[in-house]
Amino acid sequence: xxxxxxxxxxxxxxxxxxxxxxxxxxxxxxxxxxxxxxxxxxxxxxxxxxxxxxxxxxxxxxxxxxxxxxxxxxxxxxxxxxxxxxxxxxxxxxxxxxxxxxxxxxxxxxxxxxxxxxxxxxxxxxxxxxxxxxxxxxxxxxxxxxxxxxxxxxxxxxxxxxxxxxxxxxxxxxxxxxxxxxxxxxxxxxxxxxxxxxxxxxxxxxxxxxxxxxxxxxxxxxxxxxxxxxxxxxxxxxxxxxxxxxxxxxxxxxxxxxxxxxxxxxxxxxxxxxxxxxxxxxxxxxxxxxxxxxxxxxxxxxxxxxxxxxxxxxxxxxxxxxxxxxxxxxxxxxxxxxxxxxxxx
Ligand SMILES: NC(=O)c1ccc[n+]([C@@H]2O[C@H](COP(=O)([O-])OP(=O)(O)OC[C@H]3O[C@@H](n4cnc5c(N)ncnc54)[C@H](O)[C@@H]3O)[C@@H](O)[C@H]2O)c1
Numbered sequence: 241x242x243x244x245x246x247x248x249x250x251x252x253x254x255x256x257x258x259x260x261x262x263x264x265x266x267x268x269x270x271x272x273x274x275x276x277x278x279x280x281x282x283x284x285x286x287x288x289x290x291x292x293x294x295x296x297x298x299x300x301x302x303x304x305x306x307x308x309x310x311x312x313x314x315x316x317x318x319x320x321x322x323x324x325x326x327x328x329x330x331x332x333x334x335x336x337x338x339x340x341x342x343x344x345x346x347x348x349x350x351x352x353x354x355x356x357x358x359x360x361x362x363x364x365x366x367x368x369x370x371x372x373x374x375x376x377x378x379x380x381x382x383x384x385x386x387x388x389x390x391x392x393x394x395x396x397x398x399x400x401x402x403x404x405x406x407x408x409x410x411x412x413x414x415x416x417x418x419x420x421x422x423x424x425x426x427x428x429x430x431x432x433x434x435x436x437x438x439x440x441x442x443x444x445x446x447x448x449x450x451x452x453x454x455x456x457x458x459x460x461x462x463x464x465x466x467x468x469x470x471x472x473x474x475x476x477x478x479x480x481x482x483x484x485x486x487x488x489x490x491x492x493x494x495x496x497x498x499x500x501x502x503x504x505x506x507x508x509x510x511x512x513x514x515x516x517x518x519x520x521x522x523x524x525x526x527x528x529x530x531x532x533x534x535x536x537x538x539x540x541x542x543x544x545x546x547x548x549x550x551x552x553x554x555x556x557x558x559x560x561x562x563x564x565x566x567x568x569x570x571x572x573x574x575x576x577x578x579x580x581x582x583x584x585x
Pocket of ligand 1: 246247248249250251252270271272273276291306307308309311315329330331353354355356401402403405419
């Protein structure tokens with residue numbers, strides 16, 4: 241099975257690793273960055289690399305795309321002209337109007353890579369909820385924390401495009417809210433029926449961190465990402481964010497995402513508190529088990545195997561099975577909430 245990979249950065253390389261492990265062949269790689277082209281060519285023995293999707297001269301069975309958020313729309317629309325299944329990155333786009341256009345034009349011929357749903361424990365948590373083991377649900381806490389923007393992380397974010405575009409009002413769809421928060425919304429939709437944004441509790445933008453001297457931005461690269469600019473009509477770049485949501489009409493949910501975590505390098509944490517006890521997952525410590533506390537008892541419940549998104553996509557391309565989710569329709573639902581959060585601040 242032949243795959244064209246568009247965007248040969250960190251996530252593009254991860255897609256290629258996953259898909260080649262499943263026996264797919266990378267027949268082309270697209271990236272305007274020659275260094276990224278050379279690196280990918282070497283790693284995955286790619287017969288053709290180029291700068292534009294439309295220049296790809298051969299046949300493929302599917303296309304996978306991992307480019308910075310603001311380029312999703314342009315690349316996804318170019319890719320549909322090949323009329324092949326698409327493996328697309330989250331968030332779907334930078335605003336709801338674009339998301340709806342993509343939904344109309346791409347339809348069901350794609351999977352959106354909300355990859356936190358590959359955490360097995362998430363589906364065990366869903367099972368626990370369906371079996372009503374926790375009784376009436378009283379509260380939900382959901383967080384996605386990363387630390388790469390802190391001094392302690394010792395990550396060279398100022399020298400790395402992969403981090404720089406995430407802080408750019410031109411390339412990012414809204415900082416940590418779109419980058420990490422979109423995964424959390426997908427998880428909430430897996431676990432519950434309805435998800436409603438209520439209010440922002442705390443927000444911190446990249447600009448505020450710079451102005452308060454908490455981040456020293458001294459890049460040796462030119463400011464091609466317009467990191468320091470405020471661009472009218474674009475969402476701000478959030479780097480630390482907390483909000484209240486309402487789940488299934490009456491369950492309060494506290495929601496947070498951050499690039500400035502003091503505690504976690506990379507962790508998605510979900511805690512669901514019910515009248516009988518609580519269930520908890522922390523993706524940084526254990527992706528397979530749910531910790532369950534009922535009355536005085538404590539146990540770890542192992543999740544059953546799931547079909548990862550990459551395998552689901554391969555099966556979808558082979559027409560062996562229809563994929564369950566995530567569909568573009570779910571991605572639009574998520575975009576609708578992101579729009580409300582990002583454009584109403
Ligand atoms: N699902 C997940 O868990 C997950 C994790 C990380 C990143 N992502 C998503 O993947 C996407 C890429 O993120 P990343 O971390 O790989 O960034 P990255 O900066 O490492 O890679 C992006 C690559 O796209 C290339 N590019 C830019 N314009 C292009 C174009 N027009 N055509 C082809 N390539 C182009 C860049 O040169 C770069 O090599 C983003 O949308 C991000 O949100 C998803």
